[in-house]
Amino acid sequence: MLAPSPNAAFSTPAARADASVVAGEDAPIWLATAFAVAGTLVAIMSASLWQQAPAAPQVVAAIPAPQPIVAEPAWRPPEPPAPLPALIVAPPLPLPSAAPIEPPAAPAAPTARAEPLGAAKASTECFAPLAVAFERGSTRPNPADMKRSRAILQKALSRHADATLVIEGHADASGSEDLNVLLSYSRAKAVADLLRKDGIPAKQIAVRAAGAGAAHGDAEAVAADRKALLHIAGVDDCDQLTAVKRP
Numbered sequence: 001m002l003a004p005s006p007n008a009a010f011s012t013p014a015a016r017a018d019a020s021v022v023a024g025e026d027a028p029i030w031l032a033t034a035f036a037v038a039g040t041l042v043a044i045m046s047a048s049l050w051q052q053a054p055a056a057p058q059v060v061a062a063i064p065a066p067q068p069i070v071a072e073p074a075w076r077p078p079e080p081p082a083p084l085p086a087l088i089v090a091p092p093l094p095l096p097s098a099a100p101i102e103p104p105a106a107p108a109a110p111t112a113r114a115e116p117l118g119a120a121k122a123s124t125e126c127f128a129p130l131a132v133a134f135e136r137g138s139t140r141p142n143p144a145d146m147k148r149s150r151a152i153l154q155k156a157l158s159r160h161a162d163a164t165l166v167i168e169g170h171a172d173a174s175g176s177e178d179l180n181v182l183l184s185y186s187r188a189k190a191v192a193d194l195l196r197k198d199g200i201p202a203k204q205i206a207v208r209a210a211g212a213g214a215a216h217g218d219a220e221a222v223a224a225d226r227k228a229l230l231h232i233a234g235v236d237d238c239d240q241l242t243a244v245k246r247p
Helices: 015-018 029-052 117-124 143-159 177-197 219-224 238-245
Strands: 128-135 165-171 205-212 227-232
Touching: 015 238, 117 143, 143 177, 143 227, 177 205, 177 227
Parallel strands: 165 205
Antiparallel strands: 128 227, 165 227
């Protein structure tokens, strides 16, 4: 049996009643109500803030997929090109034979009477030089010789339109050589001036000075040296052809 506590004798009913009261029960009612309201407000505000906070995005780092390692092919020498197939050439087909075509017979040429060659050449391919006489020391041509020369030159130059008419002046042996050359040139130029007035183009006329002749003593031969000779360049001299044909 337990022994009674020594303090039991000194405890009173009031002291025993106070020992059963919980701390805070004696607080006023309004204080407990205030704490309850404050706790409710804090809970409501915490819930509201939690709902309004945006969810933090989850960052997921993309990890690249590993690329397969492709091994490079080993180098190989290029293959030679394949040989081309041989071409087969077919032999040419034979052409159909045809009878040879004979050309038509040429019509018979009319027979013409042959003429002497010398006569035709003398009439068409030669020109007899023309002489125009002058008086002693004069440069005036003889009118009769000029008239005869004009008529012959019109026919001759019509057959030789592109030929050049050469006029060659002469003088007798009297006087100095320089004077004879100048006199012979003046005579040839006087004849050329008259022919240009008759319509012969100047580009178709050539003038030359022959100087003095070789005749001496004979008056008729010396007079024959005072002249101007007219001949066509490139055309044979009919007088020379006639002299050659003589036996």
